[in-house]
Amino acid sequence: MGAALVLALPGDCAAATAVTGELLPFDANSLAALRKSHAGKPFVLAFWSVYCEPCRDEMAEWDAVKRKHPALALELISTDAPADRALIDAFLKKYPPGPVRQWVFADAVSERVRYAVDKSWRGELPKSYFFDAAHRVEVKSGKVDRAWVDGWLPRQTPR
Amino acid sequence: MRLLSVLGLLLCACAHAQHTGHAQSSGPARVELASSATFDAQGVLWAVHKIGGHVMLRRSADAGKSWSAPKPVNAAPEGIGAEGDARPKIAAGTRGELYVTWTKPLAKPYTGEIRFARSLDGGASFSVPITVHADRQEITHRFDALTVTRDGKLFVAWIDKRDMDAAGKEGKYRGAAVYFAVSDDRGASFRGDYKLADYSCECCRIGLLPRDDGSVLALWRHVFEPNVRDHALGVMYADGRAGTVWRATFDEWAVDICPHHGPSLAADERGRLHAVWFTQGAKRSGVFYGRLRMNGQSGEPGVDGLRPVGDDTAAHADVAVSGSTVVVAWKAFDGTRSRLRAMVSADGGNTWRERDLRTTSGASDQPRMLRHGARLFAFWHTQLEGFTVTPVTPVTPLTTVMP
Numbered sequence: 152m153g154a155a156l157v158l159a160l161p162g163d164c165a166a167a168t169a170v171t172g173e174l175l176p177f178d179a180n181s182l183a184a185l186r187k188s189h190a191g192k193p194f195v196l197a198f199w200s201v202y203c204e205p206c207r208d209e210m211a212e213w214d215a216v217k218r219k220h221p222a223l224a225l226e227l228i229s230t231d232a233p234a235d236r237a238l239i240d241a242f243l244k245k246y247p248p249g250p251v252r253q254w255v256f257a258d259a260v261s262e263r264v265r266y267a268v269d270k271s272w273r274g275e276l277p278k279s280y281f282f283d284a285a286h287r288v289e290v291k292s293g294k295v296d297r298a299w300v301d302g303w304l305p306r307q308t309p310r
Numbered sequence: 311m312r313l314l315s316v317l318g319l320l321l322c323a324c325a326h327a328q329h330t331g332h333a334q335s336s337g338p339a340r341v342e343l344a345s346s347a348t349f350d351a352q353g354v355l356w357a358v359h360k361i362g363g364h365v366m367l368r369r370s371a372d373a374g375k376s377w378s379a380p381k382p383v384n385a386a387p388e389g390i391g392a393e394g395d396a397r398p399k400i401a402a403g404t405r406g407e408l409y410v411t412w413t414k415p416l417a418k419p420y421t422g423e424i425r426f427a428r429s430l431d432g433g434a435s436f437s438v439p440i441t442v443h444a445d446r447q448e449i450t451h452r453f454d455a456l457t458v459t460r461d462g463k464l465f466v467a468w469i470d471k472r473d474m475d476a477a478g479k480e481g482k483y484r485g486a487a488v489y490f491a492v493s494d495d496r497g498a499s500f501r502g503d504y505k506l507a508d509y510s511c512e513c514c515r516i517g518l519l520p521r522d523d524g525s526v527l528a529l530w531r532h533v534f535e536p537n538v539r540d541h542a543l544g545v546m547y548a549d550g551r552a553g554t555v556w557r558a559t560f561d562e563w564a565v566d567i568c569p570h571h572g573p574s575l576a577a578d579e580r581g582r583l584h585a586v587w588f589t590q591g592a593k594r595s596g597v598f599y600g601r602l603r604m605n606g607q608s609g610e611p612g613v614d615g616l617r618p619v620g621d622d623t624a625a626h627a628d629v630a631v632s633g634s635t636v637v638v639a640w641k642a643f644d645g646t647r648s649r650l651r652a653m654v655s656a657d658g659g660n661t662w663r664e665r666d667l668r669t670t671s672g673a674s675d676q677p678r679m680l681r682h683g684a685r686l687f688a689f690w691h692t693q694l695e696g697f698t699v700t701p702v703t704p705v706t707p708l709t710t711v712m713p
Contacts, residue, residue: 202393203568204420204512232340242419259341259673259693262623262643270643271596271622273588274394275569292590293565 172240176257177228179267185226186286193307194224196268196280197295200231201238203276205294207246212295214249220304228254230261230276283307343675344397345691347699349682351402356433357689357697358398358410363387365398365412367433373687374699383427383436389415391422391452394570395515395676399454404462407496408433411442411454411466420512422452424468428497442466442491443503449475450486453572455516457526463548464493465526466500467516473508484509485533488516490526490546504550507542509533515572517585524548529558529575529585529602539563541573541587543602556611558602561591574679575602576631578658584636586619586627597624599638601659615659620651630679630686634658637702639667639677639688648674650690652702667700 185194197213199206217225227248229239233255243253258264265272269290272278279291281300284307291299345359355370357377364387366380383398390398391413398412408429413422424442429435443451450471457465467490477483488510491502511531519527525547532542532555540561545553559573573587583602589595597620600613619627620640627640636655641648650668655661672693679702680687686703 200568201419202513202570205566205568207419208566234340245419260648260671261673262641262648266623266643266645270645273569273571273597273623273625275567275571275590277567293567 172253174229174233174236174239174253174255176233177254177264178256178258179263181254181264182268186282189224189282189286191284192224193284193304194226194282196226196228196282198228198230198276198278200229200276201235201242202231206277207242209277209294210243210246210248212297213251214247215297216295216300217249217251219301223304225251226254227251228256230256230274232259233257341673341693342392343673343691343693344392345675345697346397346399347678347680347689347697348400348402349680350406350408351404352406353682355680355682355699356400356402356408357691358383358400359691360390360392360398360412363390365390365410365427367400367408367410367436368697369433370697370699373682373701374689374697377697381433383410384425384439385436388425388439391415394513394568395572396453397675399456401456401458401464403458403464403496404460405496406430406432408436409456409458409464409497410436411456413452413454413468416448418448420450420452420471421448422450424451424454424466426466426497426500430496437497440500442500443468443470443489445470445472445503447472447475450512451489453513453515455518455528457518457520459520459524459526459548460522461524462496463524464497464500465518465520465546465548466491466493467506467518467526467528467546469510469512469516470503470505471512473505484535484537486510486512488528488530488544490528492546492548492550494548501550504546504552506544506546506552507532507555510542511539511569513568513570517573517575519575519577519583521545521577525553527575527583529573531569531572531587532557537564537566539565539567539569540589540591541585543583543604556604558585558611559587559589559598559600559613561589561593561598563589563591565590571626574628576629576636576679578631578636579633580658582658584629584631584659586629586638586640588625588627594618596620596622597627597640599627599629599653599659617662619653624651626676628677628679630681632681632684632686632703635686635703637679637686637688639679639702641674641677641690647671648692650674650677650688650698650700652688654702667702668698670694
């Protein structure tokens with residue numbers, strides 16, 4: 152296990168985040184800030200919505216991924232609005248993704264947020280962005296493939 | 311390790327989280343713009359949209375320059391689906407009726423009922439809403455689509471999960487189904503529930519096209535084996551029969567995903583089918599226009615005149631046809647503003663010109679094309695400008711000539 156991954160997101164800390172149920176605001180500047188805070192390290196942006204049915208199954212996948220790779224910096228981002236807080240909480244309670252940091256779109260112009268992440272993203276969900284240590288990105292549409300993540304993650308570890 | 315953990319704490323700000331708790335719940339409210347509009351036979355424009363627990367109706371006698379105050383369609387408040395492709399719908403009948411449908415979400419996630427109300431007095435009053443389908447299970451009946459045939463029959467189609475739920479988890483049922491109901495009495499009652507097709511995608515709008523013979527053609531995102539989310543066409547007959555279902559698009563989008571991005575369908579004077587849709591298939595990715603072949607028409611099913619619509623940000627295209635003039639309108643984003651764009655063909659979709667119709671810096675709904683007589687208009691509900699209506703025909707000087 153490389154030091155970079157250990158640094159990215161220790162499991163005990165993530166557990167505390169999940170317990171408090173905080174929903175961080177995600178806007179058009181958030182990816183740039185995350186690139187900075189994850190500088191030199193891999194991280195994953197995983198977008199979902201309470202209105203997306205495949206996102207239900209996706210939560211269990213992320214839970215499994217995090218159990219297997221507790222150091223993975225996974226940012227789980229709801230494309231709903233802060234006003235949907237009750238729906239988001241109910242969804243995450245019913246389909247727990249495990250201890251990961253939670254965000255919610257905080258801009259009524261969702262195009263602005265999506266454009267900052269990927270200008271060709273039309274809002275289809277689930278949608279995931281895997282940033283390697285150099286922050287080159289691989290985009291996954293649809294439910295995350297656990298086997299693919301298992302293959303992707305070790306490749307990010309410095310040899 | 312202790313030092314690393316402290317760094318981790320700073321990185322993920324969880325210490326902060328423990329103190330602030332629900333501080334984020336007071337962020338900006340969801341901006342509700344999801345709306346639909348239609349011209350009636352007299353040229354009056356009617357629009358419906360959601361405000362809280364009400365579908366609100368507004369009227370414009372000057373093609374969208376000015377609007378009446380909003381008036382509730384449903385007197386008693388209830389849930390109204392208005393996310394993604396969901397929105398209230400409105401259609402005008404052949405004798406001045408106004409028909410309105412919407413999806414009422416139920417307590418369980420992804421469930422709903424298709425609701426209906428009508429006005430026989432020019433929007434002055436509406437009937438108490440009824441549920442269109444006979445099935446009353448707490449399951450998916452969502453993404454209502456509404457149209458009126460030339461002989462005045464009312465068709466309502468929707469996405470329905472009764473067959474998936476009946477098949478159970480081991481049943482390997484793909485997606486949902488498309489069901490429909492028909493009213494012969496101006497919406498006083500509905501006959502149904504008729505099944506058009508198994509295996510539709512779960513969260514995309516259905517495109518409907520009434521035909522001269524009194525049937526209605528539907529275009530929807532299907533789930534072909536094993537999980538290919540391309541489109542299918544099928545005919546709904548007024549007696550409840552469903553015609554053969556055939557494949558309409560061939561993009562090979564094999565994915566378990568919620569595109570929230572349904573197709574649109576229109577026919578020209580020669581009966582050719584013009585469609586727009588979104589895909590990220592193995593063969594092509596983006597928003598596309600094409601003329602859909604029906605079985606028995608020009609041989610094999612397939613797409614003619616296929617071409618991309620707009621740039622990488624193009625989304626939620628809608629198509630309308632008048633004679634041989636075809637207009638596709640869509641939404642784009644330039645990093646700062648949302649743009650309502652259109653491409654116009656005066657020759658049935660052979661050659662096209664593209665133009666900017668409007669921009670906005672705030673939030674905006676999906677655009678819809680409207681037709682009144684021979685004229686075509688783009689309807690776009692924006693947060694800052696309200697309901698906007700832009701005439702697209704007659705064809706005016708154009709900004710871009712497309713290759």
